[in-house]
Amino acid sequence: MSANRLVCEELTKTYNNGFRLGPLSLDISAGVTCLVGANGAGKSTFFRLAATVDRPTSGTVRLESGDSRAALGYLPQEPTLPPAATCEEFLTYVAWLQKVPSAARKQAVTNALSRVGLAEQRTATVRSLSGGMRRRLGIAHAIVHDPALLLLDEPTVGLDPRQRIGLRETIANLGGDQVVIVSTHLVEDIRGLADRVVVLSEGTVVFDGDVAGLEQRATPDAPGDTDLERSIANLMGASA
Numbered sequence: 495m496s497a498n499r500l501v502c503e504e505l506t507k508t509y510n511n512g513f514r515l516g517p518l519s520l521d522i523s524a525g526v527t528c529l530v531g532a533n534g535a536g537k538s539t540f541f542r543l544a545a546t547v548d549r550p551t552s553g554t555v556r557l558e559s560g561d562s563r564a565a566l567g568y569l570p571q572e573p574t575l576p577p578a579a580t581c582e583e584f585l586t587y588v589a590w591l592q593k594v595p596s597a598a599r600k601q602a603v604t605n606a607l608s609r610v611g612l613a614e615q616r617t618a619t620v621r622s623l624s625g626g627m628r629r630r631l632g633i634a635h636a637i638v639h640d641p642a643l644l645l646l647d648e649p650t651v652g653l654d655p656r657q658r659i660g661l662r663e664t665i666a667n668l669g670g671d672q673v674v675i676v677s678t679h680l681v682e683d684i685r686g687l688a689d690r691v692v693v694l695s696e697g698t699v700v701f702d703g704d705v706a707g708l709e710q711r712a713t714p715d716a717p718g719d720t721d722l723e724r725s726i727a728n729l730m731g732a733s734a
């Protein structure tokens with residue numbers, strides 16, 4: 495049985511513009527966790543620390559993995575995809591980079607394409623894909639090596655409503671024994687996706703719980719059309 499967890503202990507990151515993330519102490523287990531916050535709340539900063547592409551000012555973040563699988567898949571906010579490559583060529587290259595053994599590479603690419611609903615686009619070039627398909631290819635690139643921890647930074651930004659629904663279904667189906675963390679500031683993403691919601695405001699955790707618990711935080715005077723919108727509006731202003 496898998497026991498994958500992302501564990502943060504007193505994690506902080508300070509920038510010289512005065513912004514400070516944390517201290518965060520979080521234990522995130524398998525399933526989909528949505529990291530929610532207004533622009534500048536610290537979501538991408540957290541992702542860069544969790545992906546170990548940036549170092550904390552203090553504290554620790556580590557993946558505790560119950561098996562020996564590859565550690566990390568990371569979809570940054572603006573992934574770079576090679577326009578002239580086909581989906582298959584690109585993912586085969588990524589699988590090689592991620593040290594998927596050559597005998598298993600073809601199957602890994604097939605699995606990743608089918609998990610994101612791009613099986614029929616296998617031989618299509620990246621430049622011929624729609625925006626939504628490119629986002630899904632970005633996710634395929636993050637999951638081709640079946641990582642224990644999957645970090646998706648604002649995967650639904652820039653998509654039309656239909657594409658967002660499709661992508662949410664793709665992400666919801668990933669779940670399983672992976673720790674999946676999705677950053678978003680879109681309320682409908684949270685409702686469609688989250689097993690757990692962590693709301694950040696100005697670098698601090700102001701809510702950590704499930705969607706039902708989040709809805710209970712709504713107050714009638716807050717802006718928004720639903721309890722979820724009203725509670726998030728409240729929380730985003732919480733540390734202001």
Ligand SMILES: Nc1ncnc2c1ncn2[C@@H]1O[C@H](COP(=O)(O)OP(=O)(O)OP(=O)(O)O)[C@@H](O)[C@H]1O
Nearest residue numbers: 509510511513531532533534535536537538539540
């Ligand atoms: N490399 C950096 N150097 C200095 N300051 C930074 C750096 N990266 C982010 N910041 C600052 O840290 C704060 C948090 O930024 P961050 O990008 O983590 O927020 P975010 O929640 O991801 O926002 P958005 O939704 O706009 O992407 C901001 O004040 C930002 O200006």
